[in-house]
Amino acid sequence: MAKILSFTPDDSVHAFLTTIPEVTYGEGPLSGVTVAVKDNISTKGIETTCASKILKGYIPPYDAHVVALLKDAGAAIVGKTNMDEFGMGTTTENSAFGPTLNPLDKNRVPGGSSGGSAAAVASGLCDVAIGSDTGGSIRCPAAFCGIVGLKPTYGRVSRYGLIAYANSLEQIGPMARDVKTLSRLYSVIAGHDPRDATTVNKPYSHEPSANIEGLKIGIVEEFFGEGVNPRVAEVVKEALATLESLGAVVKSYTMPSMKYALSAYYVTCTSEASSNLARFDGVRYGPGLDSAKSWHDAYSEQRKEGFGKEVRRRIILGTFSLAAGYYGRYYQKAQTARQMVRDDFERIFRDVDVIAGPTMPDIAFRLGEKSDPLQMYLADILTVPANLAGVPAISVPCGKIDSMPVGLQIIGKYFDDEKIIDTAFAFEQEGV
Amino acid sequence: MEDRETIIGLEIHCQLNTKSKMFCGCSTDFRDNEPNTHTCPVCLGLPGSMPMVNKRAIEFALKVGKALNCTIREESEFSRKNYFYPDLNKAYQITQYDKPLAEWGKLLIDGDNGEKEVKITRIHLEEDPGRSVHMGTTDRGKYTLVDYNRAGIPLIEIVTEPDLRSPKEARKFLNKLRATLEYLNVFDSEKEGSLRVDANISIKGSERVEVKNISSYKGVEKALTFEVTRQRNLLRRGQPIARETRHFVETRGITTSSRSKEEENDYRYFPEPDLLPLRVSSWVESIELPELPDARRERFIRQYGVSAEHAKTLTGGLKLAEFYESVAPADPALAATWTADYLLGELNYRDFTIDAMPEDLFRELIKLIKSNAITDKSAVEILRIILDEVKEGKGPEHPQAIVDRLGLAKSSEDLVMKMVEEVVAEQPAAVADYYAGKMQALNFLVGQVMKKCRGRADPGHLNTLLKELLDKKV
Amino acid sequence: MVTAEDVRKVAKLADVGIDDSEIAEFTRQCSGVLEYFEILDTLDQNQQLYRERYNILREDEVTPSLSQEESLQNAGQTEKGFFKAPRVM
Ligand SMILES: [Zn+2]
Numbered sequence: 001m002a003k004i005l006s007f008t009p010d011d012s013v014h015a016f017l018t019t020i021p022e023v024t025y026g027e028g029p030l031s032g033v034t035v036a037v038k039d040n041i042s043t044k045g046i047e048t049t050c051a052s053k054i055l056k057g058y059i060p061p062y063d064a065h066v067v068a069l070l071k072d073a074g075a076a077i078v079g080k081t082n083m084d085e086f087g088m089g090t091t092t093e094n095s096a097f098g099p100t101l102n103p104l105d106k107n108r109v110p111g112g113s114s115g116g117s118a119a120a121v122a123s124g125l126c127d128v129a130i131g132s133d134t135g136g137s138i139r140c141p142a143a144f145c146g147i148v149g150l151k152p153t154y155g156r157v158s159r160y161g162l163i164a165y166a167n168s169l170e171q172i173g174p175m176a177r178d179v180k181t182l183s184r185l186y187s188v189i190a191g192h193d194p195r196d197a198t199t200v201n202k203p204y205s206h207e208p209s210a211n212i213e214g215l216k217i218g219i220v221e222e223f224f225g226e227g228v229n230p231r232v233a234e235v236v237k238e239a240l241a242t243l244e245s246l247g248a249v250v251k252s253y254t255m256p257s258m259k260y261a262l263s264a265y266y267v268t269c270t271s272e273a274s275s276n277l278a279r280f281d282g283v284r285y286g287p288g289l290d291s292a293k294s295w296h297d298a299y300s301e302q303r304k305e306g307f308g309k310e311v312r313r314r315i316i317l318g319t320f321s322l323a324a325g326y327y328g329r330y331y332q333k334a335q336t337a338r339q340m341v342r343d344d345f346e347r348i349f350r351d352v353d354v355i356a357g358p359t360m361p362d363i364a365f366r367l368g369e370k371s372d373p374l375q376m377y378l379a380d381i382l383t384v385p386a387n388l389a390g391v392p393a394i395s396v397p398c399g400k401i402d403s404m405p406v407g408l409q410i411i412g413k414y415f416d417d418e419k420i421i422d423t424a425f426a427f428e429q430e431g432v
Numbered sequence: 433m434e435d436r437e438t439i440i441g442l443e444i445h446c447q448l449n450t451k452s453k454m455f456c457g458c459s460t461d462f463r464d465n466e467p468n469t470h471t472c473p474v475c476l477g478l479p480g481s482m483p484m485v486n487k488r489a490i491e492f493a494l495k496v497g498k499a500l501n502c503t504i505r506e507e508s509e510f511s512r513k514n515y516f517y518p519d520l521n522k523a524y525q526i527t528q529y530d531k532p533l534a535e536w537g538k539l540l541i542d543g544d545n546g547e548k549e550v551k552i553t554r555i556h557l558e559e560d561p562g563r564s565v566h567m568g569t570t571d572r573g574k575y576t577l578v579d580y581n582r583a584g585i586p587l588i589e590i591v592t593e594p595d596l597r598s599p600k601e602a603r604k605f606l607n608k609l610r611a612t613l614e615y616l617n618v619f620d621s622e623k624e625g626s627l628r629v630d631a632n633i634s635i636k637g638s639e640r641v642e643v644k645n646i647s648s649y650k651g652v653e654k655a656l657t658f659e660v661t662r663q664r665n666l667l668r669r670g671q672p673i674a675r676e677t678r679h680f681v682e683t684r685g686i687t688t689s690s691r692s693k694e695e696e697n698d699y700r701y702f703p704e705p706d707l708l709p710l711r712v713s714s715w716v717e718s719i720e721l722p723e724l725p726d727a728r729r730e731r732f733i734r735q736y737g738v739s740a741e742h743a744k745t746l747t748g749g750l751k752l753a754e755f756y757e758s759v760a761p762a763d764p765a766l767a768a769t770w771t772a773d774y775l776l777g778e779l780n781y782r783d784f785t786i787d788a789m790p791e792d793l794f795r796e797l798i799k800l801i802k803s804n805a806i807t808d809k810s811a812v813e814i815l816r817i818i819l820d821e822v823k824e825g826k827g828p829e830h831p832q833a834i835v836d837r838l839g840l841a842k843s844s845e846d847l848v849m850k851m852v853e854e855v856v857a858e859q860p861a862a863v864a865d866y867y868a869g870k871m872q873a874l875n876f877l878v879g880q881v882m883k884k885c886r887g888r889a890d891p892g893h894l895n896t897l898l899k900e901l902l903d904k905k906v
Numbered sequence: 907m908v909t910a911e912d913v914r915k916v917a918k919l920a921d922v923g924i925d926d927s928e929i930a931e932f933t934r935q936c937s938g939v940l941e942y943f944e945i946l947d948t949l950d951q952n953q954q955l956y957r958e959r960y961n962i963l964r965e966d967e968v969t970p971s972l973s974q975e976e977s978l979q980n981a982g983q984t985e986k987g988f989f990k991a992p993r994v995m
Contacts, residue, residue, distance in 0.1 A: 057980075167706050196484075198706065271702060274514075274920060292572055295517075303922045323916060470971050486964060577988035
């Protein structure tokens with residue numbers, strides 16, 4: 001029996017790009033739970049723009065796999081959330097339709113790129129949200145907005161219908177105000193999809209447990225090093241002490257590959273993006289091309305008009321990385337570095353169950369605070385390693401600085417998402 | 433200059449006849465359908481869609497790899513080839529780059545100087561782009577219409593070493609390759625555009641030219657012959673040959689320069705992140721190859737006692753070989769001659785394939801020839817009538833019906849004897865010449881009888897009859 | 907590091923369209939980032955990313971396609987069931 005719910009939020013933070021005034025939903029484990037979906041995830045019959053002018057008006061003729069799963073579970077999909085254009089950003093300021101504001105301080109950014117999803121959940125406009133995380137895009141806004149966000153193990157959630165930014169790095173994941181709710185949402189979206197060759201058959205049906213007696217936690221020194229606000233480091237260290245008080249054992253490690261991680265990440269994601277975003281040519285979708293012009297002129301113009309500056313910058317950087325004469329220096333070496341990051345994780349995970357540290361080097365930036373691209377990229381340094389390796393990582397609120405939240409990041413072994421969820425749950429139960 | 437060698441290497445694209453496309457479940461049976469009706473999010477390149485590899489396409493490519501004696505790579509993978517064109521649905525083509533499925537093969541052909549081994553560099557899998565139709569006449573009024581029904585059809589690209597030495601040899605290679613692919617049942621040669629060829633051609637010591645867009649294998653010899661002549665003429669005049677890409681204009685039988693090599697795209701290949709590697713080298717052992725053209729040729733010689741030349745011709749295509757085997761039982765030798773020497777010529781003349789000739793009618797015709805009921809001349813006439821009727825879309829007549837309708841049955845012995853006697857009576861001068869020992873006179877008399885019966889008698893037989901009659905009179 | 911000419915060339919290869927007024931800014935920013943990436947070139951081995959899963963394939967089965975109307979629904983311009991694009995010649 002289909003039920004109807006009306007959704008007319010007072011969206012003062014500009015979390016949504018599209019809202020559904022009358023939502024129909026059915027029976028199931030998420031019956032009536034209001035879910036916001038990031039606007040880079042295809043929704044049949046509902047405009048899906050990736051916060052880009054180039055996709056304005058695009059109505060997918062199909063549902064992303066996760067959207068179909070949510071509907072089957074009875075969830076009420078209430079709208080599509082704002083984001084950095086195509087996921088390219090750490091603040092949601094790079095939306096073609098204007099930034100989302102942080103619900104805790106409207107002069108600050110909500111983080112990105114899933115800033116709309118995080119702000120919608122944090123401000124209580126909906127129960128839960130779906131985001132995507134290419135280099136921290138779920139964990140960063142979760143940390144900045146004071147909610148919980150999970151980047152699942154690569155391959156645990158289908159990407160079919162997620163408009164690709166960097167295929168080899170990104171995962172769709174759940175965002176919620178508490179770990180238990182996040183876990184419920186995750187159990188609906190995880191699992192194998194025959195249309196996504198990179199998914200594995202590892203469904204999730206875990207009930208979070210707060211018992212972490214004997215849990216071995218690794219601390220990576222580089223996660224507390226240069227560029228990390230000492231006050232953030234301090235809050236996170238206190239959180240680690242809390243985990244120790246719950247019976248966990250903490251041990252320190254170094255991760256030499258961290259030196260290369262950010263470069264490896266940006267070379268890989270911009271390379272893949274330069275190829276992924278080439279299809280927006282205005283022929284099959286998007287604003288029509290001027291057919292009085294020749295193909296290449298019309299195509300260049302379309303992309304110049306349709307993409308924001310950061311998107312074009314990343315396309316150019318990615319094209320550099322793949323071009324003849326640069327490929328060996330950039331793309332190929334990035335893969336080497338990526339393997340080194342994996343090897344480092346593997347080595348540490350032979351000893352410990354999880355790795356913990358700060359999610360972000362700082363608290364939410366003020367709007368417009370970071371204008372230099374490289375300075376902005378540096379903010380991703382702590383979140384990208386999990387994407388490079390494909391391991392799961394969660395951000396859970398662990399304290400505040402100047403009344404802005406700080407996120408504790410817990411990274412797990414491949415397909416051991418359950419363990420980081422338990423760790424986050426144990427910490428959350430202890431209260432902050 | 434003239435004796436400098438011609439060096440040719442080929443790249444052949446062949447559409448595999450799987451049921452569904454390379455990376456999605458859309459049907460490959462799109463010809464004669466409305467544009468953009470065999471399309472889905474994947475083959476339209478809609479945002480968010482993902483490719484999934486068709487297992488049968490891999491199996492077909494492996495079959496070809498095995499038949500061409502290739503080594504199958506332990507691990508192969510798909511890469512993206514990035515370039516922008518309206519009919520390229522994702523603005524990249526999923527293909528194989530530095531890790532192709534199969535490498536280092538060979539194919540034996542009947543070369544210019546006897547049997548020859550042509551080395552195969554590699555065989556890789558990829559997807560076909562969509563189809564562009566160029567519209568409009570005035571410069572500014574021109575535009576392109578795009579149909580993605582073809583987008584995502586599985587292709588194999590077979591690349592040869594530059595081992596071919598003449599356009600004719602290139603044609604022979606292609607004929608052999610095409611037959612092999614047909615025998616493997618991985619490809620349908622009759623579908624338009626199912627086999628497309630690019631050729632690299634140079635005169636030894638000069639720059640290499642790539643000729644693209646040879647959409648029919650028949651066009652290959654034409655395109656290459658034009659190109660060899662063009663390049664040799666340039667050299668003769670002391671002009672350099674530019675390293676460039678040229679397009680074959682089939683209707684005019686010429687090649688024209690497109691953009692030169694240095695302007696060509698940098699394709700920025702990198703591994704396709706949405707697909708995982710293939711490790712299928714061990715599958716090859718379990719692949720059973722069917723009888724291939726060379727084996728069938730040997731069997732035809734052994735089993736039907738046909739000549740080596742006929743055996744080669746008759747095994748040159750799968751359907752032709754099957755046709756022959758179905759008509760052979762009546763009389764293998766006669767069936768071979770009539771198929772290879774007469775039927776094929778008549779088919780080629782009409783641009784027909786072997787499918788045009790109904791097997792049962794041809795079998796009936798062979799029986800009529802064998803029973804001496806008709807002359808060879810009449811048999812050819814019947815063949816033409818049947819094929820013309822097919823061409824007009826009529827149901828073709830049975831050979832016996834044609835014989836009856838046109839009175840093509842060999843004249844009866846009595847009638848023939850009567851005519852022989854008449855001619856002997858009517859031509860005293862020739863008869864006298866015969867008796868004088870002039871043997872041409874006999875030929876003249878045979879001719880006269882043939883004229884009387886409008887060719888419906890066997891000249892050899894008439895010869896005997898005339899001789900008997902004249903010798904008796906002495 | 908990279909020159910304005912390099913950026914112009916790559917922008918052309920990428921077909922993103924770039925104004926003369928933007929060249930200086932893009933050159934400065936790309937230079938900064940590419941310089942940062944240079945650390946990768948201090949690595950000497952070219953290790954391939956190891957992928958443990960392989961042979962993920964689907965059976966050769968036909969599944970329903972979209973209708974022509976659905977296929978064309980998002981197109982800017984169409985004609986007789988085709989997508990319409992600018993001239994390529
Ligand atoms: Zn399709």
